[in-house]
Amino acid sequence: MKTRFRLTPARIILLSFLLMICLGTALLSLPFATAQGLRAPLETALFTAVSASCVTGLVLQDTAQYWSLFGQGVILCLIQVGGMGVVTMAVLLMVFSGRKIGLRQRWIMQESIAAPQVGGIVRMTGMILKITLCAELLGAALLALRFCPRFGLGRGLWAALFTSVSAFCNAGFDLMGRGGEAFSSLTAFRGDVLVNLTVTALILTGGLGFWTWRDIREHGRHLKRYSAQSKLILSLSAALVLGGFLFMLLWELRQPQWQGLSAPEKAVTALFHAVTPRTAGFNTLDLNAMSAGGQLVTLALMLVGGAPGSTAGGFKLTTLALLLLSVRSVFRGKDSVYAFGRRIADGAVRSAAALFLLYILLFLGAGLLIACLEGLPLMPALFESASAVATVGLSLSLTPQLGTLSHLLLILLMYCGRVGGLTLLYAAASRTADDGARYPLENVAVG
Numbered sequence: 001m002k003t004r005f006r007l008t009p010a011r012i013i014l015l016s017f018l019l020m021i022c023l024g025t026a027l028l029s030l031p032f033a034t035a036q037g038l039r040a041p042l043e044t045a046l047f048t049a050v051s052a053s054c055v056t057g058l059v060l061q062d063t064a065q066y067w068s069l070f071g072q073g074v075i076l077c078l079i080q081v082g083g084m085g086v087v088t089m090a091v092l093l094m095v096f097s098g099r100k101i102g103l104r105q106r107w108i109m110q111e112s113i114a115a116p117q118v119g120g121i122v123r124m125t126g127m128i129l130k131i132t133l134c135a136e137l138l139g140a141a142l143l144a145l146r147f148c149p150r151f152g153l154g155r156g157l158w159a160a161l162f163t164s165v166s167a168f169c170n171a172g173f174d175l176m177g178r179g180g181e182a183f184s185s186l187t188a189f190r191g192d193v194l195v196n197l198t199v200t201a202l203i204l205t206g207g208l209g210f211w212t213w214r215d216i217r218e219h220g221r222h223l224k225r226y227s228a229q230s231k232l233i234l235s236l237s238a239a240l241v242l243g244g245f246l247f248m249l250l251w252e253l254r255q256p257q258w259q260g261l262s263a264p265e266k267a268v269t270a271l272f273h274a275v276t277p278r279t280a281g282f283n284t285l286d287l288n289a290m291s292a293g294g295q296l297v298t299l300a301l302m303l304v305g306g307a308p309g310s311t312a313g314g315f316k317l318t319t320l321a322l323l324l325l326s327v328r329s330v331f332r333g334k335d336s337v338y339a340f341g342r343r344i345a346d347g348a349v350r351s352a353a354a355l356f357l358l359y360i361l362l363f364l365g366a367g368l369l370i371a372c373l374e375g376l377p378l379m380p381a382l383f384e385s386a387s388a389v390a391t392v393g394l395s396l397s398l399t400p401q402l403g404t405l406s407h408l409l410l411i412l413l414m415y416c417g418r419v420g421g422l423t424l425l426y427a428a429a430s431r432t433a434d435d436g437a438r439y440p441l442e443n444v445a446v447g
Contacts, residue, residue, distance in 0.1 A: 010423045017053060017082075017419055024049030024078045033071035040066075043407060050411045052078035054418035055311060057172025057281030057393020058384075058410060060400050062182035064175040069158075075173060076162055082418065083169025083206065083311040088128060127217065128210045132168065135205050139164035142198045146189065151178070167202035169311045172281020172393030183397065190284040191265040196272045203280040204241075207306030209233060228342045232321040233307045240317075244274030244301055252294040258285075277301035279313045281393025288396055292379070295396075299383055302390045303359060313391030313417045315359040322352035358421040362389050366413050370406045374398075388413035 007015075028045040031037055040048075044060050048067075051058050052075045063072060140161040147163075148156030159175045166173045176184050189195040205213075212230045219225040226234075248270035253261065261269065269284055276282045277298045287295065305314015325337045326349055337344040366389065367382035374381070380396045387394050388410040399410065416424060 013423055014419055017415065020078065020081060021046075021049050021053050021415075024053055024074060027074045028067075028071055030070075033068055033074065035066060035068050035071075037068075043404060047407055047411060048075065049078060050414050051393070052171065052173065053082040054391050054414040055079055055082045055169045055171040055313070056388065056391040056414045056418070057166075058388060058395060058399050058414070059173070059183075060407070062177035063173050064178035065182055072158075072162065072175065076165055079169050079171045079173060080165055083165075083171065084128065084132060088125060124210065124214065127214060131205070131210065131213055135202060136161075136164045136168050139167060139198055139202045142194060146192060146195050163199070164202060167199045167280060167282065168206040170203060170206050170280045170306065170313070170391070171311075174282065183395075183400075185281075185283045187284050187286065190269060191262070193264075193268055196268045196284065199280075199282060200272055200275045203275050203278075203282075204237075207278060207280075207310050207312035208237065209307030209310035211309050212307055228340045228344070229308075229318060231340050233317050236317045236321050237307070240278065240301065240304065241271075241274050244277075244297065245270050247297055248273050248294070252291060252297075255291050255294075257289050273298070274301075277392060277394060279305045279390050279392040281387070283394060287394060295379065295383060298394065299386050302386045302392045302394065303363060305390050305392075313389075315355050315390075315421070319352040319355050322349050323356060326353075355421045358424075359389060359417075362413060362416060362421075366409055369409060370402065373406050374402055384410065385413060389417040391417045 025042075025046045027033060028049055029040055029042065031039045033045075034040050047058075047060050050056075061067070063075065067075065140157075140163075143160035143163055144157055147159045150156065151159055155178070159178075162173070162175050165171075172185075174185055176186060176188060186195065186199065211227075212233050215226045215230040223231070249266060252258070252273075253266045253270055258266070272282075272284055278301050287298070290298070303314055304320055305316055306312025308316050308318055321339070322337065322344060325339055325344065329335075329337045336346070337349050363382070363386050367378065367385035370376065370385060371378045371381035376398070380398055383394075383396050384398050384402075386392070391414060399407075402410070
């Protein structure tokens with residue numbers, strides 16, 4: 001018996017990103033989207049549209065040098081919509097137009113921002129808009145203090161706004177290539193405290209997740225009133241930032257290639273590179289000059305990413321937190337997983353394990369395929385695949401040199417990474433009625 005195709009929330013999210021990518025590709029394929037006035041190759045337009053829509057930052061051409069002001073504007077719009085979520089933007093437009101938001105739209109919105117409940121979803125969209133606008137405008141104003149003297153008033157303001165939106169949305173696109181070296185990211189501002197701290201703050205703000213910001217807004221310093229999810233996100237995020245900072249400062253930046261940096265520059269750079277892999281994609285150090293240990297730690301931070309319902313990618317902080325808590329419960333002989341005086345639902349733990357395994361398989365499988373297709377060492381290929389599936393954008397300068405098949409593979413990884421592994425699984429699943437039957441129990445040896 002045939003089953004009728006249903007537009008579930010997961011499938012609507014998948015289709016909305018596909019439509020945005022198609023529109024972005026069409027606009028970037030127009031002749032006046034490039035600086036030379038020539039039509040961009042389909043592969044370049046598609047790759048750039050996917051990277052911007054999925055807030056990744058991997059590019060085939062330098063954004064400032066290759067694309068015109070119109071093309072850069074298209075990329076910026078794709079980053080903004082992709083970062084906030086297509087569904088979130090659609091709901092905001094419905095709210096501003098005065099249309100009533102039905103239960104189905106609330107249900108889809110809940111899936112889109114990983115909200116734990118449907119209640120308060122419409123109010124949540126207003127808070128998302130306020131946080132986004134305030135953070136991006138403040139960030140642009142601060143960055144303009146450095147960019148305007150360097151690039152001139154008009155170009156400086158545009159570069160400041162572009163970089164601020166890109167940082168908050170954890171996209172990693174930049175306009176620093178104009179008049180300088182292509183694909184240079186923020187290396188020219190390595191020791192600039194204002195630029196580094198502003199971009200770092202924007203990345204963290206966007207990566208914490210809007211549901212976490214709701215807790216911060218409503219409860220302030222009363223941490224006991226926060227949800228267990230927000231507590232997990234804040235505590236693990238702080239631990240990863242501190243751990244990454246100490247590793248960069250005490251190990252990586254003590255390597256011979258970085259001895260030219262002063263102590264303040266090392267401190268600022270260590271903090272920046274502890275934050276940007278999750279999952280912003282900016283860099284102030286030459287990643288190819290990093291030690292093997294530095295590249296490995298960066299790769300691990302990329303895969304973890306940010307919080308659910310945020311602008312960041314990766315398999316998410318809560319996934320890592322639940323896996324660590326599961327290990328702790330096994331060591332303590334507990335039957336359930338606990339955190340901050342709350343018992344975590346078994347379904348959430350199973351979902352975390354499934355999501356982690358899916359990301360690892362995509363990361364390893366794609367990296368191995370790229371290495372075989374291009375004849376590359378495995379580590380650089382894994383770095384590119386991790387950057388794509390975690391929607392980071394950091395690169396060892398390999399992406400522009402890869403072939404078409406590898407580019408298509410990275411496109412698939414960026415798309416899967418942005419919509420989320422569980423969304424893909426839910427969209428592909430065909431749910432059947434549960435007849436209530438339970439199979440006989442049998443134990444399986446582990447370890």
